[in-house]
Amino acid sequence: MARIPPKLSGLVKSGAVVATLPVHDLADFQSSATAGKARTLLGAQAQDLGYSSAVDPQMPAAHPVQSIAVDLIDPNPLAPRTVYTPEMIQARADDLRTQGQHDPIHVTPHPDRPGRFIICDGWTRVRACVVHGTFKTLRAEIHHDLTGVDSALFGYQQNEGRKQHCDLDRAMFFEKLKATGLSAVKISALTGVPENRLSMYKALASLPALVLQQIEKAPELFGYNAGAQLARICPAHADANDLGVVKAARIAEAFAAGDKTFKWLKAQVENYLVHKPRAVPSTGANFRYPQGFLRGRGDTVQLELRIDTPERQTRLLEELRSFLRERGIVEFTGTTVEQLPADVGGTEPGQA
DNA sequence: TGACTTTCGCTAATCTGACC
DNA sequence: GGTCAGATTAGCGAAAGTCA
Numbered sequence: 001m002a003r004i005p006p007k008l009s010g011l012v013k014s015g016a017v018v019a020t021l022p023v024h025d026l027a028d029f030q031s032s033a034t035a036g037k038a039r040t041l042l043g044a045q046a047q048d049l050g051y052s053s054a055v056d057p058q059m060p061a062a063h064p065v066q067s068i069a070v071d072l073i074d075p076n077p078l079a080p081r082t083v084y085t086p087e088m089i090q091a092r093a094d095d096l097r098t099q100g101q102h103d104p105i106h107v108t109p110h111p112d113r114p115g116r117f118i119i120c121d122g123w124t125r126v127r128a129c130v131v132h133g134t135f136k137t138l139r140a141e142i143h144h145d146l147t148g149v150d151s152a153l154f155g156y157q158q159n160e161g162r163k164q165h166c167d168l169d170r171a172m173f174f175e176k177l178k179a180t181g182l183s184a185v186k187i188s189a190l191t192g193v194p195e196n197r198l199s200m201y202k203a204l205a206s207l208p209a210l211v212l213q214q215i216e217k218a219p220e221l222f223g224y225n226a227g228a229q230l231a232r233i234c235p236a237h238a239d240a241n242d243l244g245v246v247k248a249a250r251i252a253e254a255f256a257a258g259d260k261t262f263k264w265l266k267a268q269v270e271n272y273l274v275h276k277p278r279a280v281p282s283t284g285a286n287f288r289y290p291q292g293f294l295r296g297r298g299d300t301v302q303l304e305l306r307i308d309t310p311e312r313q314t315r316l317l318e319e320l321r322s323f324l325r326e327r328g329i330v331e332f333t334g335t336t337v338e339q340l341p342a343d344v345g346g347t348e349p350g351q352a
Numbered sequence: 353t354g355a356c357t358t359t360c361g362c363t364a365a366t367c368t369g370a371c372c
Numbered sequence: 373g374g375t376c377a378g379a380t381t382a383g384c385g386a387a388a389g390t391c392a
Contacts (some may be wrong), residue, residue, distance in 0.1 A: 161361045184356065195383080225384065228358095 063144070066105050067137040070129040073107060073117050078152035078180065082172040083135075085128060085216075091126035096135065101125070106154065114275050117142070120151040149180060153190060166219040171205035171227065174198055200224040203231035208245045212253035221256060229269045246260040247272050 105122025119126060120143060129135045146154060156173055170193075177187050193201070204227025207215070211230055215222045230252060233244040251268045258324050 202357090225382070 067186040068140045078176045080156035080173040081169045093132035104141045121155045168219045169223045171201040175205045200228045203228040211250045
């Protein structure tokens with residue numbers, strides 16, 4: 001038997017069709033969930049995945065179906081999908097042209113613009129018609145009982161059964177749900193995605209635009225694991241000139257070509273972190289002397305002086321040690337700089 | 353203190369190459 | 373071409389860490 005997606009695990013049981021689980025998930029969240037909602041969810045999900053449903057397709061629809069002009073349909077601000085490539089739109093336009101419209105799209109009346117609608121499910125078909133002029137109208141099932149979050153979750157459940165729904169879509173969708181005020185706990189309960197996994201998705205969604213541009217070239221290749229790895233070298237709020245962001249974009253670009261493994265990507269990130277160039281901001285506190293210089297660089301103070309005799313050098317070192325001790329900076333007992341283990345000193349060659 | 357994030361280890365699914 | 377074993381990757385849950 002074909003592997004059954006987790007979200008539909010309740011649909012087929014011992015050869016019989018038992019359509020219950022996905023609807024209960026939604027019903028728990030939204031007490032206003034109706035039998036019509038359940039019928040629509042299960043019927044559409046089963047049809048998308050090629051499973052027969054306990055719901056009789058001949059039953060009268062719980063929501064009115066009518067033809068709606070595609071230019072009256074607006075995108076859903078909480079849309080579960082973000083990635084729509086020109087290839088996807090073209091393919092869907094071709095399907096509509098050759099096979100017609102199999103299933104109705106799903107919409108809700110626009111709350112602020114009477115006469116217009118917001119898409120719940122079927123935005124690719126709408127875009128295909130708008131961009132390629134396939135049809136001027138589409139058959140649409142109109143849901144009057146869905147809130148904004150309801151309609152978004154409806155589309156999410158639908159998309160989970162589709163191959164094109166990628167982790168970047170999921171990541172963006174979860175962030176949109178968070179922006180509505182839903183907690184991670186609630187989103188986890190609604191979508192079935194573990195709370196800790198939401199953190200990984202957040203890392204993917206929060207990648208800088210420069211990196212996301214590369215990911216969008218082949219979004220199906222980038223799982224949340226790959227996104228979380230790239231996020232390790234992208235500092236929060238970094239701009240496009242940040243070295244880590246540039247490196248992450250280059251790694252993503254190479255990975256999007258499709259001939260690299262996840263292991264390769266992870267190794268690239270690790271390699272960058274190990275050899276990351278030190279940020280050396282200038283403080284402006286620089287002082288030059290005939291014998292050398294004293295300057296501040298980032299989080300270090302550098303002093304380099306040429307002392308012509310060993311006696312004067314010894315005396316200066318003692319005075320400096322005394323000066324540092326008075327300020328709570330104490331050297332390692334019984335060791336010289338040369339005897340320090342490599343991981344203690346923390347300085348790089350060339351640093352005083 | 354609770355919400356959220358990170359890390360780790362285990363398991364299952366999938367891929368790949370060697371062998372017959 | 374089919375089978376098998378090992379490698380790779382994703383998914384999952386638990387636990388510890390972090391932060392407001």
